[in-house]
Amino acid sequence: xxxxxxxxxxxxxxxxxxxxxxxxxxxxxxxxxxxxxxxxxxxxxxxxxxxxxxxxxxxxxxxxxxxxxxxxxxxxxxxxxxxxxxxxxxxxxxxxxxxxxxxxxxxxxxxxxxxxxxxxxxxxxxxxxxxxxxxxxxxxxxxxxxxxxxxxxxxxxxxxxxxxxxxxxxxxxxxxxxxxxxxxxxxxxxxxxxxxxxxxxxxxx
Numbered sequence: 001x002x003x004x005x006x007x008x009x010x011x012x013x014x015x016x017x018x019x020x021x022x023x024x025x026x027x028x029x030x031x032x033x034x035x036x037x038x039x040x041x042x043x044x045x046x047x048x049x050x051x052x053x054x055x056x057x058x059x060x061x062x063x064x065x066x067x068x069x070x071x072x073x074x075x076x077x078x079x080x081x082x083x084x085x086x087x088x089x090x091x092x093x094x095x096x097x098x099x100x101x102x103x104x105x106x107x108x109x110x111x112x113x114x115x116x117x118x119x120x121x122x123x124x125x126x127x128x129x130x131x132x133x134x135x136x137x138x139x140x141x142x143x144x145x146x147x148x149x150x151x152x153x154x155x156x157x158x159x160x161x162x163x164x165x166x167x168x169x170x171x172x173x174x175x176x177x178x179x180x181x182x183x184x185x186x187x188x189x190x191x192x193x194x195x196x197x198x199x200x201x202x203x204x205x
Contacts, residue, residue, distance in 0.1 A: 041066065042067070042068070042069025042070070042071065042072070042202070043069050043070055043071065044066070044069055044070055044080070044083070045070055045080060045081070046080065046081055046082075046083040048065050048083060048084060048085050048100060049085060050063075051063050051065070051085075051089065051091070051098040052089055052091045052098070053091065054091045054096055054098075055091055055092050055093075056091075056092075056093070056096055056124070058124060059096075060096045060097075060098055060122050060123060060124050060169045060170070061168070061169055062122040062167060062168065062169050062172070063098055063099070063122065064098075064099040064100055064120040064121060064122055064172070064199075064202070065083070065085060065098075065099060065100040067202050068100065068120055068199060068202045069202070070083075072198055072199055072201060072202055073102050075198050076102075076118065076194075076195050076198040076199055077104055077116075077195070078102035078103060078104045078116070078118055079102060079103055079104065079105065080102070082102050082103040083100055083102060084100060084101060084102075085099075085100055085101075086098070086099045086100055086101050086119050086120075086121055087101065088119075089121075095123055095124055095125050095129075096123060096124050097121050097122070097123040097125070097173075098121060098122055098123075099119060099120050099121030099122055099173075100119070100120055100121075101117060101118065101119040101120070102117070102118050102120075103116070103117050104116040104117070104118070106181075106182075106183050108182045108183060113179075113181045113182055113183070114179050114181070115178065115179055115181055115183060115185045116176060116177060116178045116179060116185065116188075116191075117176075117177050117179075118174060118175065118176045118177075118195060118199075119173075119174070119175045120172075120173075120174055120199050121172070121173045121175070122167065122169050122170075122171075122172055122173075123169065123170050123171050123172075123173060124169055124170040125164075125170050125171050126170050126171065127148060127149075127150060127164060127166055127171060129170075129171075130150055130152065130164045130171060131150060135154055135155070135156065136152040136153070136154060137152055137153045137154070137155055138150050138151070138152040139151055139152060139153060139189070140193070144163055144165045144193065144196045144197055144200050145165060145196070145197055145200025145201055145203060146200075147165045147166050147167075147200065147203065148165070148166040149163055149164060149165040149166065149196070150163070150164055151163045151189075151192055151193060151196070152164070153189060157177075159177050159178060159179070159180075159187075159188060160175065160176065160177045160188050161175075161176055161187070161188035161189035161191075161192040162174065162175040162176070162192065163192050163193065163195075163196035165196065165200055165203065167203060172199075172200065172203055174192065174195055174196040174199050174200075176188045176191060176192050176195055178191065
């Protein structure tokens with residue numbers, strides 16, 4: 001089933017990502033599969049291309065496209081079949097950010113409507129980088145999935161909310177946009193903690 005949907009303005013770990021159009025084929029998997037450490041790969045039905053080659057001296061090792069399994073995606077309320085690489089990955093200075101994004105849709109009178117999109121990314125940015133970014137408005141600093149975290153808005157995009165969690169690479173970030181539509185949808189900031197807690201389980205203890 002081919003769809004042409006607006007990716008929207010996803011909030012990344014450091015910047016507000018611009019709007020773009022992307023044609024998504026949810027039935028076609030990429031020919032190249034990402035890899036994970038032996039014995040630790042979760043169940044994933046849709047393979048995606050590997051992360052872009054990183055140019056920095058320190059590599060971001062965790063790729064959420066590989067580490068976040070379909071069970072967590074479904075439990076967070078998104079469709080694992082929509083797995084695709086994050087539209088704003090960055091592997092050059094001043095920071096590296098890699099990951100995947102997923103859609104959430106609903107059917108009304110036989111027509112599908114997007115109700116949300118979530119990006120799950122890993123970055124070498126630190127929590128201090130997130131806190132000090134003047135484009136972020138932090139509203140919650142309680143732990144997520146047992147780890148130090150910050151939840152924040154990006155004022156330029158009132159429909160988006162993010163949670164960044166301390167990780168071995170720097171931060172693991174869940175960024176959510178809730179789309180208005182024919183079905184009432186809670187705001188992104190009302191959902192972000194629950195969604196981030198679910199995806200945060202992929203980090204382990």
